[in-house]
Amino acid sequence: DVASNAKKYQDGKKQKSTTSVLIPEHSIIQLDSDDYRNFSIVHERKYEQPSNSILSTGEISFYDISYDMDEAITKCKCPKICPYFKKAEPVKQILRNVSGVFRSGMNAIMGQTGCGKSSLLDILAHRKDRRGLHGQILVDGLPPPDSFKYMVGYVIQKDTICETLTVQENLMFSANIRLPKEVSYTERVERVMKIISNLGLESCADTKIGTEFIRGVSGGERKRTCIGMELVLAPKIFFLDEPTTGLDATTARNVMQCLSDLSKEGRTIIFSIHQPSYSIFKLFDTITLLCQGEMYYHGQTKDLLDYFSRQSFTCESHDNPADFVINILIDAGQKVGALEKLKLAYENSSMSENIIELKRKQLAIDHFTRSTGQKSGKPVQPLWKEIYYVSERTLKNTFRNPVLLLAQLGVAITIGFLIGLVFFDLQRTIDPGVQDRLGAIFMIVATQMFSTMTELETLIKERALFVHV
Ligand SMILES: Nc1ncnc2c1ncn2[C@@H]1O[C@H](COP(=O)(O)OP(=O)(O)OP(=O)(O)O)[C@@H](O)[C@H]1O
Ligand SMILES: [Mg+2]
Known part of the structure; x- marks a missing residue:
């Protein structure tokens, strides 16, 4: 029970985390594909809470971001073989010179x-393969450290939550794995309890997420748990890919309201969204419109309709502004020259000029002294602790999923029985006794090896939870 847990931990001895960790303050993210490895560390500074103080204002600016899929393939490690395989692939430019800034x-x-x-x-969260990527990303006007992706929250569209664990256990797992060892266990529990209460998950904290066989929490509660799993890091910048997809209107509104409340704490919440209802649309502070990899609006929500009315598109009084602007872009994409006209209007707008001005100011400061490359972020926990927490989670998952456990046991017993039957009562001779024993050893090793192959699927499914590519 959450309340009693919280009290229990509050009563416990409070340990303040005083240890500070050294992280690079300015290590450049220069995304030009040829020299992306030449990141630099210019200074180092101490900070107390790893996820928070590095990103003091949570401003993330990006300039001339282009992502070329074709280049990403040709610049792979085996250029002689890859062009052969990609012969039929057309050149694909996914993003073209996209610039902007996101603030809290x-x-x-x-x-x-x-x-x-x-x-x-993905690019802003530093999770895209950098081959084929061009442009610059700055956080608080400075190039972020190479371990930036470990400092921000990112809720991917397809969650990788453990369905047999309860909401609280999932949050606790995330806290154990992602918070550095300087954050004590008591503090981690307190943080999890606070998140549960902030996200309104008290009533389902001890409910399992739910599998095909076990009825669990609702879709909205599951989504909020995924958000909570990222929030344990207390990130200043928080990315979400389609947080409302698959949710009904009320649940979607609750999730977005929750995010809006978090943004009021000074966090920068950046998310992609499809067809938001008007009540959700009203919660947005800024809107970025993309079409065919290019930007067509990047400014305040309140100015959106005025901007398009200046381009002679008037929104009817009962039309949803979000649907209205998307329809403009879809229609423009089908008419010759219409999209170019809108692009030109955006390039001549004050929004675009402001970004160019900001870019001029930010890039004028010479933070980009290059030196030898720096490896990406170190794990926050020692390896043995990571193994411990992951094993604990896997064991709980196995025991709480009896069908899977019984099926595995059944297969092992049947195979054991069959091998025993075939190799029963071997003779104590060199031939055929030794030969048969070799056969038995081969069979046992081979069946053991191939029976573990079924676990590969689970590993691949859960990869996204651990590997932030
Ligand atoms: N690794 C890849 N290989 C080939 N094409 C890719 C790859 N990644 C993205 N694309 C293409 O780039 C384009 C943009 O993809 P992206 O996933 O960013 O779209 P999206 O706006 O998020 O779409 P949705 O709203 O459907 O999620 C798509 O046409 C997609 O097919
Ligand atoms: Mg998408």
């Missing part, structure tokens, strides 16, 4: 399907 608040990225929303989020 609710920042929505909208556009029709396939326009590059998820790609932009």
Whole structure:
């Protein structure tokens, strides 16, 4: 029970985390593909809470981001073989010279399907393969450290939550794995309890997420748990890829309201969204419109309709502004020259000019002294602790999923029985006794090896939880 747990831990001895960790303050993210490895560490500074103070204002600016899929393939490690396989692939430019800035608040990225929303989020969160990537990303006006992706929250569209664990156990697992060892166990529990209460998950904290066989929490509660799993890091910048997809209108509104409340704490919430209802749309502070990998609006929500009315598109009084602007872009994409006209209007707008001005100011400061490359972020926990927490989670998952456990046991017993039957009562001779024993050893090793292959699927499924590519 959450309340009693919280009290229990509050009563316990409070340990303040005083140890500070050294992290690079300015290590450049220069995304030009040829020299992306030449990141630099210019200074180092101490900070107390790893996820928070590095990103003091949570401003993330990005300039001339282009992502070229064709280049990403040709610049792979085996250029002689890859062009052979990609012969039939057309050249694909996913993002073209996209620039902008996101500050604290609710920042929505909208556009029709396939326009590059998820790609932009991946690039900003430093999770895209850098081959084929060009442009610059700055956090608080400075190049972020190489371990930036471990400092921000990212809720991917397809969650990788453990369905046999309860909401609280999932949050606790995330806290154990992702918070550095300097954050004591008591503090981790307190943090989890606070998140449970902030996200309104008290009533389902001890409920399992739910599998095909076990009825669990609702879709909205599951989504909020995924958000909570990222919030344990207390990130200043928080990315979400389609947080409302698959939710009904009320649940979607609750989730977005929850995010809006978080943004009021000074967090920068950046998310992609499809067809938001008007009540959700009202929560957005800024809107970024993408179409075919290019930007067509990047400014305040309140100015959106005025901007398009200046381009002679008037929104009817009962039309949803979000649907209205997306329809403009879809229609423009089908008319010759219409999209170019809108692009030109955006390039001549004050929004675009402001970004160019900001870019001029930020890039004028010479933070980019290059030196030898720096490896990406170190794990926050020692290896043995990581193994411990992951094993604990896997064991709980296995025992709480009796069907899977029984099936595995059944297979092992049957195979054991069959092998025993075939190799029963071997003779104590060199031939055939030794030969048969070799056969038995071969069979046992081979069946053991191949029976573990079924676990590969689970590993691949859960990869996204651990590997932040
Ligand atoms: N690894 C890849 N290989 C080939 N094409 C890719 C790859 N990643 C993205 N794309 C293409 O880039 C385009 C943009 O993809 P992205 O996932 O960013 O779109 P999106 O705006 O998020 O779409 P949706 O709203 O459907 O999620 C799509 O046409 C997609 O097919
Ligand atoms: Mg997407």
